[in-house]
Amino acid sequence: MTTATMDEPAPGTAARPPREPRPGLTSTIRRSWDRHWYAWAMVAPVVIVLAVLVFYPLGYGTYLSLTNANETNVAKDIGPVHIGASYHWVGLHNYWQVLSGKDGDFYPRLEWTIVWTVCCVAITYAIGLAMAMLLNRKVRFRLFYRLCLILPWAVPAFIGVFAWRLMLNSQYGVFNDIITSFGLPAQDWLGTPLSQKIAVIMVNIWVGVPFMMVALLGGLQSIPGELYEAAEMDGASPWQRFANVTVPGLRPVTSTVVLLSTVWTFNMFAIIYLLLGNNTTGDTDILVTYAYEKAFTGVSDYSGAATYGIVILLILVAFSTFYRRQLKSEQA
Amino acid sequence: MRRGISAVAMAAAIVLGVTACGGSGSDDKSDKGTAAKDPAAVSGTITYWDTSDAKNEAPTYQALIKDFEAKYPNIKVNYQNVDFTTVEQKFKAAAQSGKGAPDVVRTDVGLIPEYASLHYIAPLDGTAALSDTQDFVAGPMNTTKYEGKTYGVPSVTDTLGLLYNKDIFAKAGITAPPATWDELIADSATIKAKVPGVAGTYVNPDSYFLFPLLFGEGADLADPAGKKVTINSPEAVKAVTEAKKVYDTSSLKVDFASAYDNMQTSFKTGKVAMLIQGPWSVGDDLTGSAFQGKEANLGYAPVPAGSTGKALAPTGGHDLAVYQGSKNLDAAYLFTQFMTSSASQQQIALKNGTLPTRTSAYTAEVLKNQTIAGFKPIMDTARPRVALPQVGSLFTPLQQEYIKILQGKSSVKDGLDAAAKEFGKLLPGYTVQ
Numbered sequence: 001m002t003t004a005t006m007d008e009p010a011p012g013t014a015a016r017p018p019r020e021p022r023p024g025l026t027s028t029i030r031r032s033w034d035r036h037w038y039a040w041a042m043v044a045p046v047v048i049v050l051a052v053l054v055f056y057p058l059g060y061g062t063y064l065s066l067t068n069a070n071e072t073n074v075a076k077d078i079g080p081v082h083i084g085a086s087y088h089w090v091g092l093h094n095y096w097q098v099l100s101g102k103d104g105d106f107y108p109r110l111e112w113t114i115v116w117t118v119c120c121v122a123i124t125y126a127i128g129l130a131m132a133m134l135l136n137r138k139v140r141f142r143l144f145y146r147l148c149l150i151l152p153w154a155v156p157a158f159i160g161v162f163a164w165r166l167m168l169n170s171q172y173g174v175f176n177d178i179i180t181s182f183g184l185p186a187q188d189w190l191g192t193p194l195s196q197k198i199a200v201i202m203v204n205i206w207v208g209v210p211f212m213m214v215a216l217l218g219g220l221q222s223i224p225g226e227l228y229e230a231a232e233m234d235g236a237s238p239w240q241r242f243a244n245v246t247v248p249g250l251r252p253v254t255s256t257v258v259l260l261s262t263v264w265t266f267n268m269f270a271i272i273y274l275l276l277g278n279n280t281t282g283d284t285d286i287l288v289t290y291a292y293e294k295a296f297t298g299v300s301d302y303s304g305a306a307t308y309g310i311v312i313l314l315i316l317v318a319f320s321t322f323y324r325r326q327l328k329s330e331q332a
Numbered sequence: 333m334r335r336g337i338s339a340v341a342m343a344a345a346i347v348l349g350v351t352a353c354g355g356s357g358s359d360d361k362s363d364k365g366t367a368a369k370d371p372a373a374v375s376g377t378i379t380y381w382d383t384s385d386a387k388n389e390a391p392t393y394q395a396l397i398k399d400f401e402a403k404y405p406n407i408k409v410n411y412q413n414v415d416f417t418t419v420e421q422k423f424k425a426a427a428q429s430g431k432g433a434p435d436v437v438r439t440d441v442g443l444i445p446e447y448a449s450l451h452y453i454a455p456l457d458g459t460a461a462l463s464d465t466q467d468f469v470a471g472p473m474n475t476t477k478y479e480g481k482t483y484g485v486p487s488v489t490d491t492l493g494l495l496y497n498k499d500i501f502a503k504a505g506i507t508a509p510p511a512t513w514d515e516l517i518a519d520s521a522t523i524k525a526k527v528p529g530v531a532g533t534y535v536n537p538d539s540y541f542l543f544p545l546l547f548g549e550g551a552d553l554a555d556p557a558g559k560k561v562t563i564n565s566p567e568a569v570k571a572v573t574e575a576k577k578v579y580d581t582s583s584l585k586v587d588f589a590s591a592y593d594n595m596q597t598s599f600k601t602g603k604v605a606m607l608i609q610g611p612w613s614v615g616d617d618l619t620g621s622a623f624q625g626k627e628a629n630l631g632y633a634p635v636p637a638g639s640t641g642k643a644l645a646p647t648g649g650h651d652l653a654v655y656q657g658s659k660n661l662d663a664a665y666l667f668t669q670f671m672t673s674s675a676s677q678q679q680i681a682l683k684n685g686t687l688p689t690r691t692s693a694y695t696a697e698v699l700k701n702q703t704i705a706g707f708k709p710i711m712d713t714a715r716p717r718v719a720l721p722q723v724g725s726l727f728t729p730l731q732q733e734y735i736k737i738l739q740g741k742s743s744v745k746d747g748l749d750a751a752a753k754e755f756g757k758l759l760p761g762y763t764v765q
Contacts, residue, residue: 076452077431078428277589280735281735299449299722
């Protein structure tokens with residue numbers, strides 16, 4: 001008798017195994033269900049909501065990205081007329097098209113998306129930190145300043161963006177009115193891809209600074225004052241206090257806001273789309289606006305847009321994982 | 333324990349219910365267009381999506397709907413105004429799922445091939461929707477055709493023309509509007525020299541406004557008969573070279589992010605002498621300092637001709653289309669017929685100043701409207717765009733390359749070659765030179 005035959009007794013045989021078998025998966029589940037069914041029932045609503053709102057769309061998007069679905073071949077329910085889906089499975093073809101650079105758009109768009117994200121996050125963080133430091137001291141009308149600086153956050157993004165678009169108008173905008181009144185030549189603020197890129201980064205910083213400032217102000221206020229006093233007693237210069245007390249004290253807040261801000265900026269759709277309108281060369285499109293154009297102009301390319309969506313998701317997941325790990329190893 | 337199980341069962345039911353919406357398909361087509369019923373016997377409620385300007389134009393359509401309901405008391409019309417810029421995506425999403433789609437939708441003429449190819453809109457040949465078809469002007473009627481069938485009924489039409497400021501022309505000593513693009517460039521130079529602070533024109537960088545130049549050289553986006561992409565043909569290169577020349581020599585500096593608004597503001601305040609524009613813009617022009625109270629100062633002319641000697645511009649406007657999945661097709665057909673009848677079109681023209689699509693609607697009273705009178709002769713220059721479902725997608729790459737060409741980032745030939753390559757990806761089976 002070999003062990004194999006012992007573990008797999010033929011059906012119908014009453015031969016008892018010599019030792020107690022390890023409980024199978026089903027019996028484990030059953031036992032856990034008997035003991036914890038109430039807990040499962042309690043989390044069920046959350047699980048259902050997550051399944052419907054997150055996992056189903058995500059799974060469906062992944063599935064579409066592996067097909068050649070577009071608007072001409074998906075299933076349609078046109079009243080009494082029902083047209084079945086005729087798209088088919090293409091495996092990783094879409095991903096290959098994108099990642100090998102064959103579609104000709106991915107790498108230029110990715111490059112600009114990274115430049116855009118790094119510039120926006122770095123400058124927004126720097127300005128946010130500077131403002132938080134200013135507002136952390138005792139000055140008169142501190143509350144008033146704080147409220148003013150939070151204002152861009154309170155304005156809906158699209159209204160802020162349209163206001164900028166009007167101000168940057170090369171013929172009728174207020175910026176050119178100001179500089180021409182000083183005798184300087186009028187500028188075409190949104191005239192070339194490069195100036196458009198500078199403009200969108202500028203507006204995104206304007207929108208993003210309040211969040212950074214508020215978050216970092218909270219972080220600064222949680223640093224105990226004693227640390228600064230002790231540093232001062234030891235004769236630390238203001239720069240040394242900043243580098244050795246403020247920066248390490250802010251680390252937990254910094255790591256969170258930089259991660260959040262990176263993800264938001266990477267996918268910041270509204271500012272680029274609304275500030276520049278339709279008359280662009282396409283050089284200013286980041287991955288998200290590019291995917292949007294694929295999905296929502298003319299006959300929609302669902303599989304192409306889904307592929308971009310999944311690729312963007314994977315890039316961000318990879319970034320977050322790497323970033324978290326890096327932070328952990330620094331702290332250790 | 334029972335309770336727990338039923339919660340899981342419910343979760344499973346919900347998830348299955350959602351996925352079931354994807355559904356499997358059979359290809360059966362329901363029979364439609366049963367023998368024309370007695371119109372008075374048709375009853376029910378239909379939804380109409382109107383895309384006209386909600387403030388200035390919609391009241392005319394709402395008044396007509398009241399008349400319709402009075403004529404057919406058993407039919408109720410649910411009127412909804414949908415923004416023109418978002419209607420395409422909204423309609424397609426609703427039409428695809430069969431939920432919440434309107435029965436009748438006002439559709440830009442350029443979208444008819446796309447909707448028809450996706451089976452969203454019903455062929456109307458032989459239905460009550462089409463009546464007196466001989467009366468329709470040929471240009472707008474052509475926009476309703478896709479693969480030999482009629483998918484819409486023309487409601488209003490428009491085309492591009494040359495609008496000009498007569499005062500500025502008089503000051504510069506120009507007696508007649510330019511008939512060719514080279515004349516436009518020469519006239520712009522005269523205006524620039526003789527009327528300080530005024531530019532000849534303002535080039536709209538939207539690729540739709542490239543059509544008069546392309547058509548004037550006999551070029552087009554693609555050739556469906558020969559299955560060829562023609563946007564980089566020698567004729568097209570010639571046309572875009574001319575466009576670039578106009579942009580370089582005769583245009584006020586274009587602000588690409590706010591091109592349309594700046595163009596309108598510059599023209600109506602008298603900073604620009606001529607524009608390639610459509611009749612929809614006239615209402616706005618008349619609010620500006622150059623034309624307010626001086627309607628006669630606005631001149632209308634056909635677009636300049638290309639080297640073929642022909643002045644041609646794209647046919648625009650709107651058709652009424654009937655959703656293929658409508659639960660009340662008979663009522664939808666009757667409504668479409670009513671809204672596109674000569675009497676309705678006259679009323680729309682009188683109130684809104686848009687151009688009717690029926691010959692009989694150009695009555696003496698309608699022609700008293702300056703815009704309609706001004707654009708009616710120009711309508712003879714209108715010709716339809718190429719009827720491809722992908723036209724909407726083609727505009728994006730053409731737009732991007734056109735702007736690169738205007739900004740001097742790529743040469744005309746390189747830009748159009750790049751656009752042609754993108755066209756090739758969007759038009760399967762087409763050859764690209």
